[in-house]
Amino acid sequence: MMAAKLDYHWHLRQMMAARGMFSTTDLLAPLAQRGIRLSSSQVYRLVVDRPERLSLRILMALLDILDCTMAELIEPVPVAEQVKKAKAVGGDAGVGQLRPKRARITRVDS
Numbered sequence: 431m432m433a434a435k436l437d438y439h440w441h442l443r444q445m446m447a448a449r450g451m452f453s454t455t456d457l458l459a460p461l462a463q464r465g466i467r468l469s470s471s472q473v474y475r476l477v478v479d480r481p482e483r484l485s486l487r488i489l490m491a492l493l494d495i496l497d498c499t500m501a502e503l504i505e506p507v508p509v510a511e512q513v514k515k516a517k518a519v520g521g522d523a524g525v526g527q528l529r530p531k532r533a534r535i536t537r538v539d540s
Contacts, residue, residue: 435509440480445496445503454478457495464491 446456454477455470466488468476475481476488493500 436506437509438480439505439507441503441505442477442492445498446477449496457492460495461488461491464494466491 446452451457454474457473457477458468458470461468461473468488476484489500489503492503496503
């Protein structure tokens with residue numbers, strides 16, 4: 431039996447907004463109170479981007495600051511099937527039965 435591939439949605443921004451925290455810098459002081467010192471740009475990336483790696487200390491601090499569960503912050507979702515794009519050059523390019531024609535450049539003498 432093959433295990434389903436999972437991805438995740440990161441809901442930090444939504445959880446912050448639900449608690450009246452609308453600026454990424456609103457997390458700086460609460461994180462510092464819990465012994466986690468991050469620059470404002472690191473916190474910005476944590477809020478705006480989906481983290482690929484996250485220390486458990488930071489995760490636990492976020493759960494404590496936002497008074498939420500891990501399931502509310504990180505939502506597992508199945509991986510969407512990726513459709514391979516057809517290459518522009520070759521027999522597979524085009525839409526339906528339509529195929530692009532190679533442009534011919536000719537010299538116009540005046």
